[in-house]
Amino acid sequence: MEQQEDRFTDPAYRAAVVDLLGTLAYGELSAFIRLSTDADLAPRLSAKADMAALAATEFGHYDRLRARIVEIGADPEQAMVPFVEALDAFHERTKPSTWLEGLVKFYVGDGIASDFYREISAYVDDETRDLVLGTLEAGQRMQFVLQEVRQAISEDPIQGSRLALWARRLVGEALSQGQRVAADRDSFSTLLSGTDEHPGMGLVGIVSMFSRLTEQHTRRMAEMGLSA
Template structure:
């Protein structure tokens, strides 16, 4: 069973940001841009992973996850258009970082692909949930709704745990793979946050934005690491 996800704490009413604030609006565009490309990338990756699935049932389940990711991508694109933004322009600054991450963490087989989905996408989801605390209600709802794919992926845990039970030697290899994923994912998250000033303002807080501050960012990555340990345990792997 998946470990319960921590519910983000909402900002105090007086601290609710407004899209009328240009600094905050720029941060939201960056956030939606990176999420939109992340969802598109996840769709393409899962569609490819479906080809590696050993059974038709597994292929169908992974293909269904891919369809959900693409639906979320479309929702984010539509919101960017509503905000008067060109979606391709909003996504473009994050293509290199996300593609580089996926190139460095390309799975070698079906099981590594499942672990990457559960662990890697889980870390990214935690990162965006933490940020959602500092968003206006409408943007927060959109961001959180785009992160609900993990709720549909209980079969990933079952597949990995069954495989390890049948061949315990797989546990060591997949645990090592999971540890590599967390390092790469955290580095990628820090890179995205550092490379974009608007994103940094959204995180740290400046001007009219409320952000979590530098100390809060350190604490956030600590919480994300704890959740990673829980996800590894769900898979029957050591972190």
């Protein structure tokens, strides 16, 4: 543990972790807000309750991330601010118009983001990695989304074609967003590319990572019953 904590004496590494936790925290906070709003589109009370439960989970994740940012001596708001404009722009460009589009966006967008941060977590200290992986744990909260989308497609196959097109748009926007975040923040670039003391995945590894993100998206599409 002492060796792990010593990494925070490196300003570049500390900045990278603050950025990682900051972007995750704002992602979880904005997910809470969006899910709370999307619950109004739910066709049944039980679905509204399920959406509220998803929102509550996202806020719980945000609260744990905020606490860790404070613990390592950073300000949570300052840690999140650099990512507000980019993430808000992504959500503005991909605003769902229906209940099902909102579910697919949550499943696709959350999935790609989770894969991205899971890859990055391999290059941070154990405590930060455990927090990140715990935040990304989907488990049963995704089963509700899968069930709703699959049921809708079985009742109306044409709906499946429309949602597949929507999901393809989402993955393009999400991957572009991830590339922009990784490129725009020097701390992220350092974490991914690595340093002499703390090797990262390197440039070739970064290209391979985005290929893996696309493959994982294809798998999720199949799980929903949509063609990639």
